[in-house]
Amino acid sequence: MIHLINVKSLTAVLVILGVLFLYSFLSYRTSHQQNITAENRLSADVVAVGNEFHLVAPEHLQYEQPSIVQGRIDVVAVTPWLAPIVWEGTFNPVLLDSIYKPKNITIIATVFAVGKYIMFLKRFLETAEQHFFVGFKVHIYVFTDRPNEVPPVTMASGRRVNRTRKQPKRSNTLTEFATGLFPEANSDKKRLHFFLQLIVRLVPTAKRWQEISARRMELIQMVIEEQLPNNRNYIFCLDVDSQFHGRWGSESLGGLVAVTHPGYYRDPRSKFPYERRPSSRAYLAPGEGDFYYCGGAFGGLLQEVHHLAKTCRHNFEADAQEGIEAAWQEESHLNRYMWINKPSKVLSPEYLWQDFKPRNPEVHIVRFSGVVKNYADIRPNA
Numbered sequence: 001m002i003h004l005i006n007v008k009s010l011t012a013v014l015v016i017l018g019v020l021f022l023y024s025f026l027s028y029r030t031s032h033q034q035n036i037t038a039e040n041r042l043s044a045d046v047v048a049v050g051n052e053f054h055l056v057a058p059e060h061l062q063y064e065q066p067s068i069v070q071g072r073i074d075v076v077a078v079t080p081w082l083a084p085i086v087w088e089g090t091f092n093p094v095l096l097d098s099i100y101k102p103k104n105i106t107i108i109a110t111v112f113a114v115g116k117y118i119m120f121l122k123r124f125l126e127t128a129e130q131h132f133f134v135g136f137k138v139h140i141y142v143f144t145d146r147p148n149e150v151p152p153v154t155m156a157s158g159r160r161v162n163r164t165r166k167q168p169k170r171s172n173t174l175t176e177f178a179t180g181l182f183p184e185a186n187s188d189k190k191r192l193h194f195f196l197q198l199i200v201r202l203v204p205t206a207k208r209w210q211e212i213s214a215r216r217m218e219l220i221q222m223v224i225e226e227q228l229p230n231n232r233n234y235i236f237c238l239d240v241d242s243q244f245h246g247r248w249g250s251e252s253l254g255g256l257v258a259v260t261h262p263g264y265y266r267d268p269r270s271k272f273p274y275e276r277r278p279s280s281r282a283y284l285a286p287g288e289g290d291f292y293y294c295g296g297a298f299g300g301l302l303q304e305v306h307h308l309a310k311t312c313r314h315n316f317e318a319d320a321q322e323g324i325e326a327a328w329q330e331e332s333h334l335n336r337y338m339w340i341n342k343p344s345k346v347l348s349p350e351y352l353w354q355d356f357k358p359r360n361p362e363v364h365i366v367r368f369s370g371v372v373k374n375y376a377d378i379r380p381n382a
Helices: 002-035 093-103 115-131 209-227 302-321 329-340
Strands: 106-113 137-144 159-162 175-183 196-202 234-238 242-244 256-260 293-301 345-347 368-370
Touching (some): 106 115, 106 209, 115 137, 115 196, 115 242, 209 234, 234 302, 302 329
Parallel strands (some): 106 234, 256 345
Antiparallel strands (some): 159 175, 256 293
16 A cells, blocks of 8 residues: 555656646747847747758748749750759759858869860850859869860959969879969958869870760769769769850759760650660660760769769670770760669750750750860871
């Protein structure tokens, strides 16, 4: 009997203590919330996480109301595997920049200016400085066999060339020179300034243009492994014989990003120039493949592009050991890879048009394009 009374008493005490704790907690929470002002509070639905795919918008940002029943009706804006297809009019640049700029990410671009292709570098760099991820930290890696011919870049208003960072250094395989391109100082020293940095890496001269094409995946893999350890950053691999005309920015960010080829995006897959020989590791059989993707523009998160480059390089070299060269070198292997490993974002032909062809009506803007050129003049074995 006494034991039963003690148990009841203990239970009653625990209940009373629980009620008191809950009352104290709720009183503190109410008082604490009342003291939080609009300036220093963190919205209740914002979770501070490090995941690059967690998209947090500024709490009071105002922008045009989105719609799921109005918009572009002349193009398809999503793939069958539900990846976005980016066209003009399908995204809000202000909203996207407000999401990605606070992440303090770095955008890397690689270009290959080997042999006479060095003639295209000046225009590429000047237009990149005007249009490519403006407002972000950008590092451009230039692979060339003519480092002394890398041209000076005309900077946009408010920027200058910082010549104090030209310090050559040696890597295991390549010679590297760095020069920084930075904005002018701002009186608000608390503001994080963006900058563009140019890094020149010396590579061997090629006797065949196919060799230049073949080594791209190898060098992209190497630069990621040796120089770019931060897997939260992004990289885009671009053709140097191209120029920017309009914004290329945060709307293009994704895990694995492909660009549809301007010459084939209206065609059935039977007309795509896939590698059709079963003996090649780039082989795609009739009825296989989604789109035909450009070898001159692709990108994504570093770890994604590293896996792509490593795989394509392995398959390319394995083919070479058997005396096989895919129809369009690394572009053929890239298309095979992206048929199996679906891109998480697909960029429309706005992101690599061809200057020699008129713009189709669904292409409202050309952001990046391949310039008109005579291949016989620039390719060593054309």
